[in-house]
């Protein structure tokens with residue numbers, strides 16, 4: 001697909017089939033993440049690709065309940081309801097079968113550029129996954145999820161450098177149902193300034 005078309009038609013998907021994503025596709029999605037722009041050329045992010053639906057479900061339940069679900073005050077999506085829209089959804093990862101976990105250095109985690117570096121990785125990952133026919137959803141609350149001691153133990157079990165912590169999740173899987181249509185953009189969000 002042409003790049004702008006891909007960017008415009010990608011949507012956040014929250015209903016997944018019980019069908020695993022092929023390993024070669026997951027590898028490409030990770031590759032797209034690590035090629036994202038990064039502040040100061042540090043390449044400071046690390047990406048864990050978790051390809052274990054049972055464990056993803058366990059972490060997702062902690063993720064869904066680690067913060068107040070009613071903070072938003074508006075509907076996120078009617079077609080693809082989020083945990084805020086539908087309180088009966090158990091996992092904040094919506095039954096996805098693979099999960100990208102983008103990590104940053106703990107000490108630098110509050111720096112705007114460091115936060116941004118994790119999210120540009122996530123954006124590269126969702127675009128690559130969409131191009132491969134794999135659906136996705138960026139999900140937050142990583143810090144709160146891993147404050148749970150049992151969840152935190154997983155990080156050392158996986159061998160994540162102790163100086164790193166997860167900052168953003170990327171749910172990955174095959175969509176269950178129809179892919180939602182392109183979403184209209186709010187007016188007045190752009191300006192074009194040019195010299196004569």
Ligand SMILES: Cc1cc2nc3c(=O)[nH]c(=O)nc-3n(C[C@H](O)[C@H](O)[C@H](O)COP(=O)(O)O)c2cc1C
Pocket residue numbers: 010011012013014076077082083119137138139140141183
């Ligand atoms: C920084 C960021 C955090 C997000 N966190 C969540 C989340 O925790 N749970 C969720 O279901 N969707 C999350 N999303 C997805 C947004 O809800 C979604 O992008 C937005 O509603 C627009 O829909 P679209 O991606 O289909 O265009 C997040 C997106 C971004 C960019």
